[in-house]
Amino acid sequence: MPLPSCRVSIGSGPEIPVGGSILSSFTAENLRTLNHQDTPKWLCERRVESYNAFESMPRPSEKEEVWRYTPIDALDLDAYSILPALPRGASEVGQGYLEKELFFEPTRWSSTVSGDLGQREFSGNGLVGGAKVGGLELDAAEESLGSVMRGGDALVRLNDAFHPDAVVVDIPDGVRLGAPILIYTWLPDSFETRPAYFPRTLVRVGEGSDVRIVEVVSGPLRVKGALVVPVTEIVVGDGGSVSYVTLQTLGSNVWHIARSASRVGERAKLKLFTVGLGSHYDRVRVDVSLVGRGASSELNSVYLGRDDQVHDIRTQQDHNAPQTTSDLLCKGAVADSSRSVYSGLIRISHGAVRSEAMQTNHNLVLDESAHADSVPNLDIKENDVRCSHASTVGPIDEDRRFYVESRGVPPETAERLIVMGFFDDIVSKCPIEEADSFLRAEVGSGLKDALGELPGLPNAADAGQEHRSGSTGSAGQVR
């Protein structure tokens, strides 16, 4: 009996001129350059339609509630250029980063999908669930691409129009992948102008299937300036399960404006985990719609602000079916003169009876000139539900600090231990075990940057590691 086929397809991109070329801006002319003979007709049409929509739309503005507290008015779209091609060599740089700096062990991954600027290159083991992968079958994505992220603002429209290709992870019914899939987006710094890049990802998981995905959005820190606008759509079929971890460590001149939209079917599970460390402005908007009875979602989000960074997390938990559950925990710290914004909405529609929703946001303000805003919202249209939300903003808890210091721990060490613990508390909730160690290394190096040398001591997450690997039989539950 043939194994069901799993496709990780990479859209057919344009011909890449040697040495790469940069198109001047977002124009209909450039749109035609993206469309070429191999592009499916439906995609050509959609690009044009989206571009026209973008043209007739207002640009994002701080006057709108969804952009409140952000520096979006300072984003000058005309300063960026579409980049359909990539200078040679950048992909080896990216691979080296993955293997050396992130301590990846390639053998632990089902497949690797690398997305450099303007180019998707498929590498990896070539086998997923026993079936060959790597076909370029964008035709199959017509129904799904854009089915969850419908409409959207001017930036989503730009992604619809200018995404050079889409990573499509399409898992048929009844397939459980053992190892996670790795998608990485690597932003090189060898450009004279400021590139704009629109990564597009579609994950479609069939009934009872199970997939785990780690996405890394990164690049050298010296880039002059760039705009990265990823759009991710996830469809979890009935009884299916998706875990999706995103790590963003872009350079400090980059605007990263990410958006994901997910639809979760009956008894299906979606676990999202985002880590935001890089960028000048890092916005992550996550919308999850629970559409089938008994669907559940979990979102954990971590951010660390340094210098004058802004981290901006917007979440929406939509309960559209009975007995659905959603759990959300966002934790972040702001140091120096950085800022963070958390704004979240729990929406329970008519008929979504016996649903449960939780939303928690904790912010540590580490310096006097740093600032955090937290805005939780509820919109409940059904009586028989359980909802809770909580948020805190403030410096390190005085009682906690005193307790640790009163044991004889010097103040600086106490502060570092507590801040590390604050992060480990959430990093230990990472749903993909294979990603644990590199996430913690990345968060650790961010903390070192913000706080100075860290005490090289174990924390609760280490105890959890030991528990997972079974090296200490009596290790306790960390959560």
Next chain:
Amino acid sequence: MSSASKGSIGLKVHGLKAEVGGHEVLHGIDLEVGPGEVHVVMGPNGSGKSTLAHSLVGRPGTNVTAGEIRVDDVELTGMASFERARAGLVAVLQQPVEVPGVLLESVLVSALSGTDRELTLEGVRRCMGEEAAAIGLEPAILRRPLNVDLSGGEMKRNEMVQIAALRPKYCVLDEIDSGLDVDALGMVASRLERATGEWGLGVLAITHFERLLVELKADAVHVMVDGRIVRSGGPELAQELEHTGYRPYG
């Protein structure tokens, strides 16, 4: 158990005045606890017992306005709380604080680092394991974030593991008996009693109840009312208070 305190050796409190929220709560406290001695402070609610514990270890919110706190030769008044701990004075306060994501072993290694009792991580783990067994604390709890989701009894046992690992010269216990059942209280009391001999721990125990003193032998009992020590005596005073209450001192 009493050993005569010689010269300047001892935890010495002289003329201690402290205020909380702008109101003077301690109106001049004098106490001397020698190495290996157990002193008990008893008194009605609101008499300032917890404020005494807080001012000894420099808890923020308690403002010492006059007097002296010395450990052996070291003047603690004005010192940061970590310096007081390193000078040999540690308190077990009523409500241990949850510290998410932080392991006790890391706190202990950091606390002992650079002191005479510096221990490696392995050393700290061994010590914690032995002490947990001695005090009836499930070892798995030591792998959890500090005090997170612990019962009242587990928290107090966990505090005892810390005292045993840190080995301070003197320790202040603010109602260590609250939240403990009779068996747990017995284990805590006898561990403290053992510590007075083991490394000469001096104990200043604030309590409402005489029960603690079955296993932990008091050398002196002080009655505190309205921010003052109004009477001091031997262990028999604790028994007397059980019968008379504090009314005769009000």
